Ligand code: HEC
Ligand code: HEC
Ligand code: HEC
Ligand code: HEC
Ligand code: HEC
Ligand code: HEC
């Protein structure tokens with residue numbers, strides 16, 4: 539079981555097309571998108587230890603769990619992961635940091651050619667290490683188990699498939715072609731022909747697939763390739779608050795969701811080329827696009843007063859409550875839009 543990232547893996551996640559032009563090849567013509575995208579979580583969903591800001595700014599991280607002690611130490615351009623049971627010590631270099639760390643960051647290292655996921659992760663809210671989400675209940679019997687969980691080939695390719703671009707071919711991770719993070723072509727498909735066509739004036743091969751033409755349902759499934767689809771969560775029976783991080787599932791369950799209405803597409807509220815907006819007032823117009831409809835002459839306040847007896851702004855603070863995911867040290871915004879009364883059970 540993959541533990542850092544939601545409790546189980548998705549089938550079919552891939553790391554983008556085999557033939558990549560690379561994000562640098564888009565900059566001359568799509569400068570605005572390339573420049574905003576570079577700072578997003580998705581763009582930085584995977585980082586080499588050498589360039590990872592969290593590892594650089596926290597040169598020594600320590601943690602203890604029972605007889606096991608953990609240390610992540612910066613040394614030159616790299617970081618080492620050291621686990622001790624009081625008698626023996628295991629020291630390995632950290633290869634990859636998974637996640638920009640908006641909620642948390644988990645580390646991957648290798649022992650005898652196999653990939654391992656670190657048993658401890660860095661959590662943004664507490665600014666220190668704690669047990670990786672999902673691993674809390676596991677009782678390590680050996681030093682290696684205390685260091686982390688070994689990934690089989692399928693898990694390996696899925697982890698890299700959702701967090702990087704161009705590095706998974708026929709179910710195997712290929713370090714030589716892997717580009718960290720979710721790059722333009724992971725979503726848009728190969729841009730190689732597009733770029734070449736622009737150079738040579740070959741109009742037949744110019745067009746990129748039009749992602750804006752996707753319906754609401756197609757968009758949920760498209761983003762759900764990594765964020766998980768409604769069908770995957772329904773079939774896997776992930777119930778209770780642990781499913782709050784699977785936005786396509788939560789959103790589809792809400793009364794606001796209409797598979798054909800573009801006003802409730804993921805991109806109605808999120809520009810995939812920019813980090814998510816954290817000001818709650820930004821989302822008011824998104825809600826009012828539906829809830830205010832049909833009374834265009836009334837002022838915004840008057841329309842909302844009719845529709846919501848409780849408040850006129852900052853809709854998401856009450857109707858998309860932030861839910862604490864145990865062990866994640868992070869509160870996820872519940873995409874099941876609803877009247878959320880205190881003491882109501884979490885609807886799953
Ligand atoms: C030499 C200039 C140039 C380069 C380089 C370039 N593009 Fe484009 N791209 C264009 C032009 C021109 C359009 C059409 C613009 C329009 O229709 O508004 C376009 C359109 C697109 C579209 C829109 C598809 C749609 O209609 O929704 C996407 C997606 C796209 N490019 C992605 C990329 C990616 C990814 C790269 C890098 C791998 C890239 N482009 C490199 C010039 C370029
Ligand atoms: C290839 C996998 C993949 C696809 C496809 C994908 N995402 Fe993501 N997304 C991620 C990962 C991984 C993260 C976590 C990044 C991090 O913080 O390290 C993320 C984070 C996010 C965030 C929070 C990031 C922030 O900067 O605040 C939003 C919002 C988001 N995705 C929206 C979308 C939308 C909308 C789509 C579809 C248009 C989409 N994603 C498609 C993998 C993906
Ligand atoms: C099916 C796609 C998928 C797989 C497989 C996957 N992830 Fe993720 N991961 C995501 C998405 C989407 C997010 C953002 C939403 C969230 O936090 O749940 C994310 C977020 C994260 C975060 C938090 C990032 C942040 O900025 O807070 C970490 C850490 C992480 N993943 C680690 C891993 C590790 C380690 C593996 C493999 C052992 C893995 N993930 C496998 C899709 C995936
Ligand atoms: C997480 C998936 C994702 C990533 C990564 C991504 N895009 Fe997009 N892009 C989309 C979606 C979805 C749309 C359609 C948006 C809409 O319908 O509002 C889009 C639309 C576009 C368009 C056409 C519409 C417009 O706004 O002009 C261009 C051009 C484009 N993207 C270029 C890029 C470039 C360049 C990068 C890399 C810097 C990139 N995209 C990265 C998902 C993505
Ligand atoms: C695509 C249109 C659409 C959008 C966008 C939308 N809603 Fe809705 N919403 C609906 C519809 C339709 C219903 C169901 C009305 C009914 O059943 O009477 C609904 C129901 C609701 C309800 C009542 C739910 C319940 O449990 O009874 C609340 C609260 C709500 N919406 C708030 C919001 C908020 C807040 C936003 C923005 C974050 C939003 N909606 C965005 C269409 C939308
Ligand atoms: C302070 C919390 C709060 C905020 C902010 C808020 N609401 Fe509400 N909303 C409620 C509560 C509580 C109810 C249920 C009222 C009742 O049934 O007595 C409700 C009810 C609703 C309903 C269902 C009405 C019905 O008759 O079924 C809709 C739709 C709605 N709100 C939309 C919105 C929108 C849109 C916004 C932002 C413009 C918003 N709300 C802001 C707390 C809030």
Ligand code: HEC
Nearest residue numbers: 758761765785786789802803804807815816824854870871
């Ligand atoms: C009606 C508006 C709306 C729609 C539609 C919507 N989101 Fe969100 N999303 C939000 C809000 C509000 C937040 C919280 C922003 C904040 O406070 O940081 C959020 C946060 C997120 C996050 C960050 C996770 C967290 O809570 O830390 C991800 C990932 C995400 N959305 C993905 C998606 C995906 C995928 C879809 C489509 C299935 C989607 N969203 C549709 C409003 C929306």
